[in-house]
Structure formats: structure tokens, C-alpha cells
Amino acid sequence: MLWRAALTAALVCAIGLLPWLSRSDPALTVLKARSAERAPTPETLRAIREQLDLDDGPFHLLAKWLGGLLHGDxxxxxxxxxxxxxxxxxxxxxxxxxxxxxxxxxxxxxxxxxxxxxxxxxxxxxxxxxxxxxxxxxxxxxxxxxxxxxxxxxxxxxxxxxxxxxxxxxxxxxxxxxxxxxxxxxxxxxxxxxxxxxxxxxxxxxxxxxxxxxxxxxxxxxxxxxxxxxxxxxxxxxxxxxxxxxxxxxxxxxxxxxxxxxxxxxxxxxxxxxxxxxxxxxxxxxxxxxxxxxxxxxxxPALRDGALHSLHRPAQPAPRVVPLVYGLLLTAVIAPGLPRDPLALDTTARLQAPTWTNPFGTDALGRDVLARIAHGALTTLGTALAVSAAALLTGVLLGLLPRLSRPLVDTVNAVPPVLAALLVTGITGSGPWTPALAVAVVAWSPLATHTSALLGQERATLHLTATRALGAGRWYLLWHELLPAVLPPVVRHALLRLPGIALGLAALGFLGLGAQPPSPEWGLLLAENQPYIERAPWAVLAPAAVLALLGALAVTAAGGTRLPRRRRNVARVTVRPSSPEETAPPPEPPAHSALAARAPTDSPW
CATH class of the missing domain: 1.10.3720.10 (MetI-like)
Incomplete structure (x- = not known):
């Protein structure tokens, strides 16, 4: 509870500092939000600062807001x-x-x-x-x-x-x-x-x-x-x-x-x-x-008593034909568009239907949609893969520490993506890597939650209880039992979220927090052509189909994700001749102990 309260306080304080972190005049931003036509004269800005007590600083405003919140205001x-x-x-x-x-x-x-x-x-x-x-x-x-x-x-x-x-x-x-x-x-x-x-x-x-x-x-x-x-x-x-x-x-x-x-x-x-x-x-x-x-x-009580069976089964090798087909289709879309110019304008061919010259048609400015999809794939997919790898690593590491990560996951997940991007932009400034950092801040939380859930069930399994009873230490259990059971499904989960991460990166760029038009990122293509979906549906359906193709490729390629098998060292046992005393049958128990002899030695009764 203390850890959760500290995280909530830190988040609220960071939001309270947002106007000052963004290095802009809060009075000017409020004036534009109230009336975009009104001129930002010094007298007007001074009146807004006096009205909102902006000159007193962010901490005074935060304390005033918290004091009123305690009284329901x-x-x-x-x-x-x-x-x-x-x-x-x-x-x-x-x-x-x-x-x-x-x-x-x-x-x-x-x-x-x-x-x-x-x-x-x-x-x-x-x-x-x-x-x-x-x-x-x-x-x-x-x-x-x-x-x-x-x-x-x-x-x-x-x-x-x-x-x-x-x-x-x-x-x-x-x-x-x-x-x-x-x-x-x-x-x-x-x-x-x-x-x-x-x-x-x-x-x-x-x-x-x-x-x-x-x-x-x-x-x-x-x-x-x-x-x-x-x-x-x-x-x-x-x-x-x-x-x-x-x-x-x-x-x-x-x-x-x-x-x-x-x-x-x-x-x-x-x-x-x-x-x-x-x-x-x-x-x-x-x-x-x-x-x-x-x-x-x-x-x-199975979680407490260690009476569960593991849901993890070593995945069989996934068929390579299906992901290969999807990969070839994705390559067949991207490769022909790379020699084309994604920024060439032709106002006479605006919103043109697909033809042999432009297989995916043109957008509202007459640019080739195929060329923009192909060139956008280079930056979008590369950045998405890097962010997905960082999110997977962070999610697994924090998921192994559930008491630390659960309140952090809840707090991070409560922050809308746009607000997270604004906070990252305010702290680090706007740049080409700002969308990647903003998405990475929130992308690890589902993977950490998945890791913690699987880890809790694996710790309560029978085979782990037996392995622990045989004298296995924590590191042995982690490397040989827990991680092989948890990592494959979490990796498949991360690959399933790869297209969403690619879209989130481009969507933040469209909001002005990263790449700007005329950059050919996939999210920008979808957002720019969305107003023309009734008149020119191909301009939206083409990048959406490529994005769906990426999702199908990621999931089919992850279908057989598994860890490489470890080579186990089998101890060699030397067999020596037994002495006559060792090979002799055990003596018969006395009559009065026959019942005890038939009872198992480890019986709880």
C-alpha cells in the first residue's frame, strides 16, 4: 500500500509539473484553449496568471488542489x-x-x-x-x-x-x-x-x-x-x-x-x-x-499448498510453411515499393483507384500509396522491433518481482498513452526517439502482468514442490523450471502485440510528438487517409491490410516459440560386484509387525 501510494503521488506530481516541464508558458496554453482568436497580449497573459495563481509555482498549485480534494473539492x-x-x-x-x-x-x-x-x-x-x-x-x-x-x-x-x-x-x-x-x-x-x-x-x-x-x-x-x-x-x-x-x-x-x-x-x-x-x-x-x-x-488453496499441475507443455516445432508464406507476401509488398518515390506529388492523380501503375492507388495529394507503405516499413518495423524487445525484457524482469511490479503496473496502465507521451516529451524533449520511449514506458506492463500470473501458478505446481524437496536452490528452480515454463507464452504475447506497438509509434508521431508529415509511417498513412475512407477506401485498407499481415506473420512465427533444450549432464554410476551379504534377501519381519511391514514407510497415518 505504501509503494502504491508513493507511485500515485509521484504520478500526480509529474502531472502537476507538466506545464513547466513542457517549457511553455502555461498562461499562453490556457488562453489558446479558451479562445484561439484572442491575441496573447501581455495584459491578457498577466490576468490569466493572477487568476490561476501561476506565479506561485507548481508546488503551491498542487498543495492547493490536494487540500481541496480532501474536502471533496x-x-x-x-x-x-x-x-x-x-x-x-x-x-x-x-x-x-x-x-x-x-x-x-x-x-x-x-x-x-x-x-x-x-x-x-x-x-x-x-x-x-x-x-x-x-x-x-x-x-x-x-x-x-x-x-x-x-x-x-x-x-x-x-x-x-x-x-x-x-x-x-x-x-x-x-x-x-x-x-x-x-x-x-x-x-x-x-x-x-x-x-x-x-x-x-x-x-x-x-x-x-x-x-x-x-x-x-x-x-x-x-x-x-x-x-x-x-x-x-x-x-x-x-x-x-x-x-x-x-x-x-x-x-x-x-x-x-x-x-x-x-x-x-x-x-x-x-x-x-x-x-x-x-x-x-x-x-x-x-x-x-x-x-x-x-x-x-x-x-x-492450491496456490498455497503447491497442488497445481503445470499448464506449460514444450511446444512442438511450428509449421514453417505458414509464416514463410506470410513473410513472402509481406516482402512482395515492401520490395516493389522501395524504388518508388514516397514524396512525389501528382495533383492530377489525387485519390486515384488502384491501377497497374499504382497498385495500391494514390492518396489525397496524389502520392503513391505503395511507395509510402514500403518506405514506412523500414522505420516503423525497425523501431517497433526494438521497442518490443525492450518491453519484453523489462516485463519479464519486473514480472519476476510481483510485489514490486504489481503496483507499478497498475499505476502505469492507468496513464493514457497520450499523457505518457506528453510527460516523456516534457522530460526528454521532442525528437525522433520520443515516440519510441513513450510507447516503451507503457508497453511492458501487460507482459509483466502475464509473467507474474504464470509465475504464481508455476510456483504452486507439484513438480516444483518435488524439485525443491530434493534440495534444488532458488537459482536452479529459476533457470531450469520457472523460466522455461514462463518465457515461451510471454514471448508469444509480445509478438502478438508487435503490430499494436508499430501503430502506437506512428500515432504519436501524428499527434506532433515524433515524426511529422510527410513522413511515410504507417500510422500517419491511416490517419491522413481516414477522412477519405468513403471516397477512396483503398488508401486506408491497403496500410491496414499490411498491418494485419504483419500481425498474422508475428503470431504464426511465434506459434512454436520455445527455449532451446539444455544438455543435462548425467552422472556415471560405477557398478561393482556385490558381496554375499548385500545380495542376501532381507530377514522376515516378526509376526507382530506384519501389518507395519505392509504399511508404506512414508504413510501420514
Missing amino acids: AGRSWVSNTDVLPAVTQALGASLLLMSGAVVVAVLTAAATCARTLYLGSRRRLGDRGPGGTGSAVLAALPEFLVASVLASVVGVQLGWLPALGWYGPRWMILPALSLGLPAGAILGRLLDDLLPGAFAEPWALAAAARGVPPASVARQALRRCAPGLLPNLGLFVVGLTGGAVAVEQIFDIPGLGRLTLRAALAQDLPVLQTGTLALVALAALAALAARLGVRRLTG
């Missing part, structure tokens, strides 16, 4: 001059309602993703490996704002089946919930699909199948067996769907907490920004507590 907005607490409460209610719908969609999507594994596993037809299809990987690789744009334009505008703008009732929640829940459910489904084969191979599943237990009951118990490893990640998704749904809330015009926090961060409206972030931190703490209680409720 979060202050007044610097921009709208309205009470902060009612606005944040109303926005939090809208975000929680949207999050609940997105969680339902995510659970249904995860169930559909692993339905085949459940069906085959409950009937003992799974074989050595799960099916591991790539459809969920493609869905997980699609950005949320792209899914939201397609649903809003096609389902909402062209077909008119559902409303695409506003927040007035349950019907207005369907499309935003689908936009948020489908990618999140695909990731959860992949993680669950990775654990199910190990659950169906446990002795209880074999015994249930031998006794004729209905397959539905076996599948239900397998889900319960795998749920403890997923509940912490589900808690992270809950917080991410609440504060990180900025793009979806912007597209559908939803007055949620994510959009409110983004606007406050860009306008440097500290009372709103600090209160909204504090609400997200409290929500993250509650979600983590609920996930921990759920894990204890599902596993019972």
Missing part, C-alpha cells in the same frame, strides 16, 4: 471555469458504461477465438498442439480507430442500421463497444488458446474423459483452470478500455473520460487532468484487487 477547470468533480464523474460514468459493453464483446470474441480448441480438447482430439488459427491475430492487429471508422461509415452511415454519432441510449453504445471489444477479445482469445492445450493434458481431464464425463463439463473446468492466468490481463484491459479509448470516443463523439483527459492534457488544464488521472489510478487499483481475489477464488 477538485477545483475549477482552467478552461471552462466549471467544477471539475461533476464533469469527471459524468465522464467516468460514460466510460464505464462503454467499457462494460466492450468487455462483453471482448469475452464473446475470446470465446469464439478458442471455440475450436475447446471442442477438440474436450473430446480428446486436440493432438499435440492447439489449432492456433491466425484470424484472431489479424483482428488483434487492426487499430481501434480504423475499426471504429469502418463501422461508423459502413454500418452507421451507408447502411443506417445503427447510430454512428452521439451518446443518447443503448443503441448508440453498440458500434463503439464493437470497435473496442473486437481487438481486445482477439488478444485475450489468443492468450486463452495458448493455455487450453496444457489444461486438457492434465490428469484430471484424462480421468474425466475416461469416466465418461460430458465434454461440456470438461470444457467448463478447463476454462476455470486457465482463467487465473488471464484475469490480471483482463484487469489491464478494463482500465485501458476506460482511459485509453480516446480515438473511439472522438470518432463517435462520446463524452468519456479518455477524451476529457486528452483535451485537458493538450490544454494543460491541470485540475481536470489530475482528477481524471487519479480516477483512473483508483479504477486500476480496484481492477487489480478484483483480479487477485478472482484468482484466489478460482484456484482455492
Whole structure:
């Protein structure tokens, strides 16, 4: 609790210092947020400083805000001059309602993703490996704002089946919930699909199948067996769907907490920004507590008594044909576009449909989309791989120390990505590596949570208890038992998030925190061409298809991820001739001790 309180205090203090860290005049930023047309005269700026007490410094403002918060007063907005607490409460209610719908969609999507594994596993037809299809990987690789744009334009505008703008009732929640829940459910489904084969191979599943237990009951118990490893990640998704749904809330015009926090961060409206972030931190703490209680409720005393079986099974070598095909397709897209000029303008060929000359068409400025995708792959993929490797290393190291990492994960996950980027920019300054550093700050938290969840279950397994009883030390258990069981699924998880990291890097560049137009990064391509999705859908679908192809390649290549086998040194035993005394049969026990002789020597009775 002290560690969590210290992290929350540090986060709130960092947010309070944001206007001064950004090396800009807070009064000028507030003036632009209030009225962009008003001239920033010295008299106007001086009046704003006197009104907001900016000359007293950040620590005085922070102490004043904390003092009012203790009495239920979060202050007044610097921009709208309205009470902060009612606005944040109303926005939090809208975000929680949207999050609940997105969680339902995510659970249904995860169930559909692993339905085949459940069906085959409950009937003992799974074989050595799960099916591991790539459809969920493609869905997980699609950005949320792209899914939201397609649903809003096609389902909402062209077909008119559902409303695409506003927040007035349950019907207005369907499309935003689908936009948020489908990618999140695909990731959860992949993680669950990775654990199910190990659950169906446990002795209880074999015994249930031998006794004729209905397959539905076996599948239900397998889900319960795998749920403890997923509940912490589900808690992270809950917080991410609440504060990180900025793009979806912007597209559908939803007055949620994510959009409110983004606007406050860009306008440097500290009372709103600090209160909204504090609400997200409290929500993250509650979600983590609920996930921990759920894990204890599902596993019972097995975590304490060391009575679990390991869900880890050495992965079989993945078929090399499928990832090779995806790799060749990705190369076939990138290689022909490299000789082309991604910055060449042709205003006479704006938004031109795909032709033999321009296979992917042109954008709003007449630039070749194929050339921009190919040249953007060099920087986007290279940086994404570096950030993914750093996130994987950090996540595994911190995941091995759960008491240290759990409060840190909850606090970091509560920070919206845009706010994290603004804090990083304020501390390090704007530059080409600012988006990479900002994404790396938050990208490790799901991997650390996954590592901690798997580690907790592996520590309670029977084979680890037996190995510890034989005299194995901590380092031996770590290197020979725990890491071989934890690393492969965490590496597969990291590869599954690679396309999202690539998109996050480019999206921050689009917000002015990294690369600027006309840079051909993939996220910039999606964001620049999004307004023309109805008139020129190829300009958006082409980079989205390449991004989905990257996701399919990452998941299929990770399907057989495993650690190299260690060569075990087998001690040579010298056999010597036995003496007659050693080979003689043991003497018969006396009659009165016959019962004791038949009893096992290690019987607890």
C-alpha cells in the first residue's frame, strides 16, 4: 500500500509539473484553449496568471488542489471555469458504461477465438498442439480507430442500421463497444488458446474423459483452470478500455473520460487532468484487487499448498510453411515499393483507384500509396522491433518481482498513452526517439502482468514442490523450471502485440510528438487517409491490410516459440560386484509387525 501510494503521488506530481516541464508558458496554453482568436497580449497573459495563481509555482498549485480534494473539492477547470468533480464523474460514468459493453464483446470474441480448441480438447482430439488459427491475430492487429471508422461509415452511415454519432441510449453504445471489444477479445482469445492445450493434458481431464464425463463439463473446468492466468490481463484491459479509448470516443463523439483527459492534457488544464488521472489510478487499483481475489477464488488453496499441475507443455516445432508464406507476401509488398518515390506529388492523380501503375492507388495529394507503405516499413518495423524487445525484457524482469511490479503496473496502465507521451516529451524533449520511449514506458506492463500470473501458478505446481524437496536452490528452480515454463507464452504475447506497438509509434508521431508529415509511417498513412475512407477506401485498407499481415506473420512465427533444450549432464554410476551379504534377501519381519511391514514407510497415518 505504501509503494502504491508513493507511485500515485509521484504520478500526480509529474502531472502537476507538466506545464513547466513542457517549457511553455502555461498562461499562453490556457488562453489558446479558451479562445484561439484572442491575441496573447501581455495584459491578457498577466490576468490569466493572477487568476490561476501561476506565479506561485507548481508546488503551491498542487498543495492547493490536494487540500481541496480532501474536502471533496477538485477545483475549477482552467478552461471552462466549471467544477471539475461533476464533469469527471459524468465522464467516468460514460466510460464505464462503454467499457462494460466492450468487455462483453471482448469475452464473446475470446470465446469464439478458442471455440475450436475447446471442442477438440474436450473430446480428446486436440493432438499435440492447439489449432492456433491466425484470424484472431489479424483482428488483434487492426487499430481501434480504423475499426471504429469502418463501422461508423459502413454500418452507421451507408447502411443506417445503427447510430454512428452521439451518446443518447443503448443503441448508440453498440458500434463503439464493437470497435473496442473486437481487438481486445482477439488478444485475450489468443492468450486463452495458448493455455487450453496444457489444461486438457492434465490428469484430471484424462480421468474425466475416461469416466465418461460430458465434454461440456470438461470444457467448463478447463476454462476455470486457465482463467487465473488471464484475469490480471483482463484487469489491464478494463482500465485501458476506460482511459485509453480516446480515438473511439472522438470518432463517435462520446463524452468519456479518455477524451476529457486528452483535451485537458493538450490544454494543460491541470485540475481536470489530475482528477481524471487519479480516477483512473483508483479504477486500476480496484481492477487489480478484483483480479487477485478472482484468482484466489478460482484456484482455492492450491496456490498455497503447491497442488497445481503445470499448464506449460514444450511446444512442438511450428509449421514453417505458414509464416514463410506470410513473410513472402509481406516482402512482395515492401520490395516493389522501395524504388518508388514516397514524396512525389501528382495533383492530377489525387485519390486515384488502384491501377497497374499504382497498385495500391494514390492518396489525397496524389502520392503513391505503395511507395509510402514500403518506405514506412523500414522505420516503423525497425523501431517497433526494438521497442518490443525492450518491453519484453523489462516485463519479464519486473514480472519476476510481483510485489514490486504489481503496483507499478497498475499505476502505469492507468496513464493514457497520450499523457505518457506528453510527460516523456516534457522530460526528454521532442525528437525522433520520443515516440519510441513513450510507447516503451507503457508497453511492458501487460507482459509483466502475464509473467507474474504464470509465475504464481508455476510456483504452486507439484513438480516444483518435488524439485525443491530434493534440495534444488532458488537459482536452479529459476533457470531450469520457472523460466522455461514462463518465457515461451510471454514471448508469444509480445509478438502478438508487435503490430499494436508499430501503430502506437506512428500515432504519436501524428499527434506532433515524433515524426511529422510527410513522413511515410504507417500510422500517419491511416490517419491522413481516414477522412477519405468513403471516397477512396483503398488508401486506408491497403496500410491496414499490411498491418494485419504483419500481425498474422508475428503470431504464426511465434506459434512454436520455445527455449532451446539444455544438455543435462548425467552422472556415471560405477557398478561393482556385490558381496554375499548385500545380495542376501532381507530377514522376515516378526509376526507382530506384519501389518507395519505392509504399511508404506512414508504413510501420514
